[in-house]
Amino acid sequence: MSCKRIAITPGEPAGIGPELMLALSDLDWPVELVVLADPALIQARAELLGRDITLLPYRQQAKPVPQRAGTLTIEPVTLAKPAVPGVLDEANGLYVLETLKRASDGNMSGEFDAVVTGPVNKGIINKAGVSFSGHTEFFAQQANVPDVVMLLATPGLRVAQVTTHIPLAYVARAITEERLTKITRILHAELKSKFGLANPRIYVCGLNPHAGEDGHLGREELDIIIPALNALREEGMDLVGPLSSDTVFNEKNMKDADAFLAMYHDQGLPVLKYIGFGKAVNITLGLPFIRTSVDHGTALELAGTDQIDAGSMLCALNQAIEMIEKRDE
Ligand SMILES: NC(=O)C1=CN([C@@H]2O[C@H](COP(=O)(O)OP(=O)(O)OC[C@H]3O[C@@H](n4cnc5c(N)ncnc54)[C@H](O)[C@@H]3O)[C@@H](O)[C@H]2O)C=CC1
Numbered sequence: 001m002s003c004k005r006i007a008i009t010p011g012e013p014a015g016i017g018p019e020l021m022l023a024l025s026d027l028d029w030p031v032e033l034v035v036l037a038d039p040a041l042i043q044a045r046a047e048l049l050g051r052d053i054t055l056l057p058y059r060q061q062a063k064p065v066p067q068r069a070g071t072l073t074i075e076p077v078t079l080a081k082p083a084v085p086g087v088l089d090e091a092n093g094l095y096v097l098e099t100l101k102r103a104s105d106g107n108m109s110g111e112f113d114a115v116v117t118g119p120v121n122k123g124i125i126n127k128a129g130v131s132f133s134g135h136t137e138f139f140a141q142q143a144n145v146p147d148v149v150m151l152l153a154t155p156g157l158r159v160a161q162v163t164t165h166i167p168l169a170y171v172a173r174a175i176t177e178e179r180l181t182k183i184t185r186i187l188h189a190e191l192k193s194k195f196g197l198a199n200p201r202i203y204v205c206g207l208n209p210h211a212g213e214d215g216h217l218g219r220e221e222l223d224i225i226i227p228a229l230n231a232l233r234e235e236g237m238d239l240v241g242p243l244s245s246d247t248v249f250n251e252k253n254m255k256d257a258d259a260f261l262a263m264y265h266d267q268g269l270p271v272l273k274y275i276g277f278g279k280a281v282n283i284t285l286g287l288p289f290i291r292t293s294v295d296h297g298t299a300l301e302l303a304g305t306d307q308i309d310a311g312s313m314l315c316a317l318n319q320a321i322e323m324i325e326k327r328d329e
């Protein structure tokens, strides 16, 4: 297989993204990594941490070559202001978006084979004047895809979400038969195509406490979720539920399920992040390109220190490489 090229966005410059890039540069990789960032930022963080690193310019027309330890290949994107570790500055909000847009464009054109993203601060991008709720929604919009699925995965557990970054107060309204059907179809199809599962079994969470307790604690299960799941079962999908989300994540179910489908962001992710910290990956399903990410945030208080765990970033890159291999099989 020819050497592949993966775009890497470090994310929020005041967060631990630059440290994550240094962690990537510690290892040899079988692919070319193209870091979309301000070289001065990476150099400054390396100096702060007493690290030697050789920054190489990205040459788009050259054949991709595997990344060698001690180096990072960079395409410059210029910060508006030098970043201070741990201190957000809305002046750099658009810089972050520029890196994401470059990654998206390069993936859409076929220049890159995947994008791996570091953590961004959603709030500071909004403060910079651009409405932004997350990479998931941003990449969907850039790729002109109406529906994508956020899936977090760690060994032994995959959790997808029907809704992503919306206020809790809007969640019940957003759970419609149409949305649940579309999301479940994407999840089911990509568990097959991207993870090689012939007939994936998906455990579905209820929305209400005790999955509505026969309608006494909320009617969404009876009126929306059960009818949607029954129709999808008619298509041959192996769906279990809806089940009460306070008990569904037990050892027996985790062994049996290929994935869990949660109704909202904070329903299943605490379980996944608890058992998977340092070895979990966020994957966007339904995009026309491969996108993986760290499972954690900007950890501002750790920026500029050597206290970070780069495990999730390494897993995200390995996951992207695996997905490229699967795609090219
Ligand atoms: N992929 C992304 O872009 C994500 C971005 N975020 C953003 O991050 C910001 C901060 O969110 P928080 O909820 O505080 O989550 P966080 O993940 O930044 O921090 C939660 C706790 O985990 C620790 N932590 C996080 N990553 C770590 C690492 N690699 N090594 C060691 N310790 C680590 C932090 O020090 C903190 O104690 C928010 O603006 C949020 O939107 C959050 C999750 C994902």
Ligand SMILES: NCC(=O)COP(=O)(O)O
Binding pocket: 133, 134, 135, 136, 137, 269, 282, 293, 295
């Ligand atoms: N919990 C994952 C998260 O919030 C990151 O979302 P995204 O920025 O990857 O869409």
